[in-house]
Amino acid sequence: MKLKSNKCILIVTYAVVVLFVLMIVWIGYLDIVGRKNIENNSYNKRVDSWAENVVRGSIYSADGNILAQTVTDENGTEKRVYPYDNLFSHVIGYNSNGKSGLELKMNYYLLTSNDNELVQAVNQLSNQKSTGFDVITTLDTRIGEVASATLGNNKGAVVVLDASTGEVLCEISKPDFNPNTIEEEWSSIIEDSDNSPLLNRATAGQYPPGSTFKLVTLLEYIIENESYDDFSYNCTGSINYNGSQMSCIYHSAHGNVNLSRAFAYSCNCSFATIGIELDMTRYKLLCDKLMFNTDLFTDFECKKSSFYLDENSTDFDIMQTAIGQGKTLMTPMHNAMIMSAVANDGVLVKPHTVAKVVDKNGREKMKFESESKTLLTSQESEILKKYLRDVVTFGTATNLNNKPYTAYGKTGSAQFDDSNPNLFHSWFTGFAEIGDRNIVVCAVVESTYDGGNTGKAIAQKVFDCIAQQ
Ligand SMILES: [Zn+2]
Numbered sequence: 001m002k003l004k005s006n007k008c009i010l011i012v013t014y015a016v017v018v019l020f021v022l023m024i025v026w027i028g029y030l031d032i033v034g035r036k037n038i039e040n041n042s043y044n045k046r047v048d049s050w051a052e053n054v055v056r057g058s059i060y061s062a063d064g065n066i067l068a069q070t071v072t073d074e075n076g077t078e079k080r081v082y083p084y085d086n087l088f089s090h091v092i093g094y095n096s097n098g099k100s101g102l103e104l105k106m107n108y109y110l111l112t113s114n115d116n117e118l119v120q121a122v123n124q125l126s127n128q129k130s131t132g133f134d135v136i137t138t139l140d141t142r143i144g145e146v147a148s149a150t151l152g153n154n155k156g157a158v159v160v161l162d163a164s165t166g167e168v169l170c171e172i173s174k175p176d177f178n179p180n181t182i183e184e185e186w187s188s189i190i191e192d193s194d195n196s197p198l199l200n201r202a203t204a205g206q207y208p209p210g211s212t213f214k215l216v217t218l219l220e221y222i223i224e225n226e227s228y229d230d231f232s233y234n235c236t237g238s239i240n241y242n243g244s245q246m247s248c249i250y251h252s253a254h255g256n257v258n259l260s261r262a263f264a265y266s267c268n269c270s271f272a273t274i275g276i277e278l279d280m281t282r283y284k285l286l287c288d289k290l291m292f293n294t295d296l297f298t299d300f301e302c303k304k305s306s307f308y309l310d311e312n313s314t315d316f317d318i319m320q321t322a323i324g325q326g327k328t329l330m331t332p333m334h335n336a337m338i339m340s341a342v343a344n345d346g347v348l349v350k351p352h353t354v355a356k357v358v359d360k361n362g363r364e365k366m367k368f369e370s371e372s373k374t375l376l377t378s379q380e381s382e383i384l385k386k387y388l389r390d391v392v393t394f395g396t397a398t399n400l401n402n403k404p405y406t407a408y409g410k411t412g413s414a415q416f417d418d419s420n421p422n423l424f425h426s427w428f429t430g431f432a433e434i435g436d437r438n439i440v441v442c443a444v445v446e447s448t449y450d451g452g453n454t455g456k457a458i459a460q461k462v463f464d465c466i467a468q469q
Helices: 001-038 043-051 101-105 117-125 140-152 179-191 210-224 261-265 268-277 280-289 315-322 334-341 378-393 452-469
Strands: 066-072 077-081 135-139 155-163 170-172 234-236 237-242 243-247 255-258 347-349 354-358 366-367 372-374 406-415 424-434 437-448
Touching: 066 237, 140 155, 140 170, 140 378, 140 437, 140 452, 155 334, 170 378, 210 280, 210 315, 210 334, 210 378, 210 406, 210 424, 234 268, 234 378, 237 268, 237 315, 243 255, 243 268, 243 315, 255 261, 261 378, 261 406, 268 315, 280 347, 334 347, 334 378, 334 424, 334 437, 378 424, 437 452
Parallel strands: none
Antiparallel strands: 066 077, 135 354, 155 170, 155 437, 234 255, 237 243, 347 372, 354 366, 406 424, 424 437
């Protein structure tokens, strides 16, 4: 009897010890691993209270310009100032009426100082504040200004990536807003549902990809057909397959085309025919691999792109999807990322907008750690480059030919209004080899009759700007 009760006590003791150890481990985890996440949580008001003792750090562009800084007037009143007004407003974000963009994501660092609590207390007594860390972004103001000016007053988005580093050199979304005046304009901005100025179209705009999606269809066709080079099709400007109708843009007949010409001229009838021949299960698997219907491989938030096809899809759905219409939706960032992998030997380097965080003496406190993911084999990327180059040398993007750089790309005109077939979301996605850099540009221009000219013009201006640097 005594033995049995001793055993019970022993079991209870062990249980208490185990629980105690687990509790210590959990507290340690929260303190070491979870602390930064909890403190950096946008709902954590405690971090904002640090602003009483710390002047919020600045946000810089990669080319050394101030994108956001806190200035203090003679009365000690602080004001957050954005010297480039609307430029990069969605990426940088705002710091009143809540927070967004990097102002939100980097809040913890911007309000963290090297000064210990004793120094901060002494500072406080002498009415001095410590200085928060500065955030150095990957954004380039020269590229941003060129891209923004060329997009003009159109609605749309531009993404510029360095394919070998994953740096986001430019991310523009229009309509945009001026973070300097957001407080005064807040109610008109949030009520403007026609323009949605706070929506970052580069990362959250889900558009039909139009003919830029032919790159994916082309790749699947090449993977499934060893003799893809033998492809030929006689385009009469329209096609009727088992009662499903489709036509090429402006009903133009492309005549006899091989695969290169079908792609370079963006022949819908050829690609609808190719779509019908594809194995739907494998087509879907390729799209999964290219990050449709899943979280994107980025260092910031992005909306998922979607691809819908399966064994039960109708011929019409398949034909539409093969040319980037149908239910397929894509963000400009995602389209740029696929192009980035093509440009970089099949390897996608994770896109990011923060290069590093430094203290007031320029000492590095945090740095982006590069990560990458293989989307294509290097052989697939070489083959696709050849087709993308043809688009520039004799296809729909010859404005990029005969330049001091070698450009590759694909145009797209996505219909979105059945009652107005000449109104398009116009796309360009491509890259240029400029010196030893591979620069990706993806642009989408909403609701335009320009036949894709603005998207191509943005790419040209950006490539020219970088080539001249
Ligand atoms: Zn055609």
